[in-house]
Amino acid sequence: MTIQSVEWKNDAIVILDQQQLPNEIIYEHLTTIEHVWESITYLKVRGAPAIGIVAAFGLALWARSKQSNHLELFLDEFEKQRDYLASSRPTAVNLFWAIDRIVKKVKRAQSVAEAKDLAVAEALAIQKEDVQTCRRIGENGLSLLKDGNTVMTICNAGAIATAKYGTALAPFYLAKEKGLTLKAFACETRPVLQGSRLTAWELQQLGVDVTLITDSMAAHTLKTKEINAVIVGADRIAANGDTANKIGTYGLALLAKAHDIPFYVAAPFSTIDLNTLTGDDIPIEERAAEEITHLQGKAIAPAATKVFNPAFDVTPSELITGIITEYGVVRGDYQTELTRLYSNEIETLQV
Ligand SMILES: CSC[C@@H](O)[C@@H](O)C(=O)COP(=O)(O)O
Numbered sequence: 578m579t580i581q582s583v584e585w586k587n588d589a590i591v592i593l594d595q596q597q598l599p600n601e602i603i604y605e606h607l608t609t610i611e612h613v614w615e616s617i618t619y620l621k622v623r624g625a626p627a628i629g630i631v632a633a634f635g636l637a638l639w640a641r642s643k644q645s646n647h648l649e650l651f652l653d654e655f656e657k658q659r660d661y662l663a664s665s666r667p668t669a670v671n672l673f674w675a676i677d678r679i680v681k682k683v684k685r686a687q688s689v690a691e692a693k694d695l696a697v698a699e700a701l702a703i704q705k706e707d708v709q710t711c712r713r714i715g716e717n718g719l720s721l722l723k724d725g726n727t728v729m730t731i732c733n734a735g736a737i738a739t740a741k742y743g744t745a746l747a748p749f750y751l752a753k754e755k756g757l758t759l760k761a762f763a764c765e766t767r768p769v770l771q772g773s774r775l776t777a778w779e780l781q782q783l784g785v786d787v788t789l790i791t792d793s794m795a796a797h798t799l800k801t802k803e804i805n806a807v808i809v810g811a812d813r814i815a816a817n818g819d820t821a822n823k824i825g826t827y828g829l830a831l832l833a834k835a836h837d838i839p840f841y842v843a844a845p846f847s848t849i850d851l852n853t854l855t856g857d858d859i860p861i862e863e864r865a866a867e868e869i870t871h872l873q874g875k876a877i878a879p880a881a882t883k884v885f886n887p888a889f890d891v892t893p894s895e896l897i898t899g900i901i902t903e904y905g906v907v908r909g910d911y912q913t914e915l916t917r918l919y920s921n922e923i924e925t926l927q928v
Pocket residue numbers: 623624625626669731732733734735738739743744745771809810811812822823824888
């Protein structure tokens with residue numbers, strides 16, 4: 578099964594509208610950078626790597642539509658478009674990583690025509706690399722599990738949140754390929770239900786035995802069911818290993834600790850932000866009150882109820898058993914290990 582969440586079509590970006598799942602599979606054509614901004618802000622495309630990919634294509638789309646022969650003016654405006662897309666969501670660092678990568682590449686151009694080509698090529702490269710990255714995350718994640726294991730997860734860190742395979746869900750894809758069986762417990766993930774709408778759906782498409790629970794059932798489930806590991810995705814990992822992910826992840830990490838169950842974060846290197854020193858420095862997005870007060874347009878709280886709606890929380894690194902990356906599983910002193918791995922990666926890229 579191949580579900581592609583973002584596809585480049587030269588004059589448009591085709592996205593799978595994740596807000597419509599699981600009831601309808603609707604592909605939407607984005608033809609302007611404003612459409613791209615909206616698709617990110619309103620969660621049609623969501624999940625850190627997928628946000629980065631669609632934003633990269635968004636810049637390429639803008640570049641291609643621009644009639645100009647003046648390179649300097651073009652680049653000035655290009656950076657403004659970068660800032661515009663950067664304002665779509667604040668927490669997932671992959672967004673900034675991807676658009677900054679495009680800007681850096683485009684600045685090498687000698688002409689506007691070359692700049693346009695470079696933007697498209699770099700966006701396609703980001704998407705292509707993510708396929709391999711997620712596959713390696715899947716292999717490394719699977720090495721921590723045994724045939725027949727059951728994994729609990731929250732939100733959706735699956736194929737539709739990336740170019741392919743996902744991060745936290747990547748071991749399920751690799752297990753399928755190898756004829757191994759993994760089972761899942763998916764937390765529904767209030768308030769916008771990425772767990773029930775997206776993860777339960779995606780794992781069902783893959784033929785995985787998935788059981789849906791509400792977030793408040795996690796403690797009881799960890800206590801009474803045989804859960805071998807909790808694996809979650811990440812939106813930003815600080816230099817010390819503190820990890821921002823979907824709201825509820827921190828609670829799950831505390832519960833995993835209390836029940837002596839390993840708690841893993843699965844994420845590509847593009848989610849690690851060494852410029853953010855600790856979790857306290859990660860900007861946490863707060864979203865509209867209606868996400869909590871309403872369900873499918875219907876009020877489920879009294880009018881004008883005061884609401885706090887943080888979309889993410891930060892799990893302190895000491896609660897994390899290991900960070901599953903494309904380069905292996907990072908454990909222990911995250912500060913030292915992440916920096917070491919990062920410099921090795923940079924060296925590898927420079928060769
Ligand atoms: C591979 S996706 C990793 C994370 O981005 C994911 O776990 C998550 O928290 C997504 O939140 P969302 O608000 O749905 O974009």
